[in-house]
Amino acid sequence: MPVASDPRPAVVQDHGGRPFRLDVVPGPLGPTGLTAIDARWRAENDLSVGQIVLLDNPLLREPLSLGQMKPRPIGHWGTTPGLNFLSARFRRALRLQLIRG
Numbered sequence: 001m002p003v004a005s006d007p008r009p010a011v012v013q014d015h016g017g018r019p020f021r022l023d024v025v026p027g028p029l030g031p032t033g034l035t036a037i038d039a040r041w042r043a044e045n046d047l048s049v050g051q052i053v054l055l056d057n058p059l060l061r062e063p064l065s066l067g068q069m070k071p072r073p074i075g076h077w078g079t080t081p082g083l084n085f086l087s088a089r090f091r092r093a094l095r096l097q098l099i100r101g
Contacts, residue, residue, distance in 0.1 A: 029092075037088050044084035052077065 029037070050058025052075045057068050 033092070037092065040088040040091070041081075041085050044087060045081055048080045048084060049077070051075075052080075 047058055050060070053070060053073050054068050055070055057064070
């Protein structure tokens with residue numbers, strides 16, 4: 001495995017033995033990395049709202065109608081944004097751990 005100073009990304013195998021590249025560079029996040037984490041966090045929040053409020057169609061692939069709304073939503077929004085933020089941040093930490101071995 002490459003060390004943190006190695007500019008080449010690591011090649012790691014997935015569960016099927018197929019190689020894939022981890023293009024995560026250790027160190028502070030730049031503007032691109034922050035934008036990617038923010039985009040993932042927002043997407044996870046959108047999906048969470050869809051799961052809480054909608055019966056079907058959380059990706060809004062068809063126009064939204066009243067029939068798709070739950071009559072009584074189960075769950076609440078309270079902890080969802082924080083958990084989604086941790087999920088988005090930990091995804092990078094896990095990739096860095098795979099690179100370092």
